[in-house]
Amino acid sequence: xxxxxxxxxxxxxxxxxxxxxxxxxxxxxxxxxxxxxxxxxxxxxxxxxxxxxxxxxxxxxxxxxxxxxxxxxxxxxxxxxxxxxxxxxxxxxxxxxxxxxxxxxxxxxxxxx
Amino acid sequence: xxxxxxxxxxxxxxxxxxxxxxxxxxxxxxxxxxxxxxxxxxxxxxxxxxxxxxxxxxxxxxxxxxxxxxxxxxxxxxxxxxxxxxxxxxxxxxxxxxxxxxxxxxxxxxxxxxxxx
Numbered sequence: 001x002x003x004x005x006x007x008x009x010x011x012x013x014x015x016x017x018x019x020x021x022x023x024x025x026x027x028x029x030x031x032x033x034x035x036x037x038x039x040x041x042x043x044x045x046x047x048x049x050x051x052x053x054x055x056x057x058x059x060x061x062x063x064x065x066x067x068x069x070x071x072x073x074x075x076x077x078x079x080x081x082x083x084x085x086x087x088x089x090x091x092x093x094x095x096x097x098x099x100x101x102x103x104x105x106x107x108x109x110x111x112x113x
Numbered sequence: 114x115x116x117x118x119x120x121x122x123x124x125x126x127x128x129x130x131x132x133x134x135x136x137x138x139x140x141x142x143x144x145x146x147x148x149x150x151x152x153x154x155x156x157x158x159x160x161x162x163x164x165x166x167x168x169x170x171x172x173x174x175x176x177x178x179x180x181x182x183x184x185x186x187x188x189x190x191x192x193x194x195x196x197x198x199x200x201x202x203x204x205x206x207x208x209x210x211x212x213x214x215x216x217x218x219x220x221x222x223x224x225x226x227x228x229x230x
Contacts, residue, residue: 035221042119042206043157043221088156100147101219103156 006089006104013112018076020107022089025070029091032065033101034074037086046074046087076109084111116140117209119222126197127230133193134225136207142187143209147219148180151204163190197229 003025035043062075089104116139149157162170169182181193208219
């Protein structure tokens with residue numbers, strides 16, 4: 001079945017780069033997403049990448065997709081304390097625009113001053 | 114940007130009562146909305162897909178009589194937790210997809226935290 005795996009925890013120092021990794025199993029995924037969740041809040045879409053792309057950059061965020069290995073990563077440059085949150089990787093399992101997503105377990109990013 | 118609003122954001126109720134949570138798309142029409150449940154320090158689990166004007170589609174293991182979903186209009190879906198029990202305490206999050214066009218992007222509500230005493 002569909003599965004999305006992430007490491008559970010990452011700790012970095014303020015100003016360093018953070019790299020959060022994700023693997024997925026469904027090769028029919030057309031979109032892959034990164035969401036951010038702050039404590040007690042809903043999910044905020046950070047960025048997404050279409051499956052025929054290898055890389056997408058948006059300000060401090062860089063998404064890399066290795067479709068062959070089904071590996072997705074999110075790099076946050078110049079990480080700030082405000083970036084501390086849980087980051088979820090998600091894929092749509094080839095469901096197109098229906099929006100039915102499969103989420104990873106979430107990676108807790110801790111940014112130390 | 115597109116906004117999805119949930120209400121209430123927090124609710125505490127007694128065991129045995131029913132609780133209704135609303136999910137509204139504020140600036141777009143959504144033919145499809147999704148209801149997720151999130152346990153503490155865990156990922157989101159899709160409960161059901163809510164389709165405007167038709168019955169919701171429930172994921173395996175989700176009791177449809179326990180979690181009633183109504184999608185009466187293109188901007189509103191409601192989740193009613195019937196005869197709530199402490200094990201129903203959780204963070205419920207809805208999301209919505211634009212009715213037309215779009216990239217498959219989901220817009221999420223802020224979540225509703227239910228505590229059943």
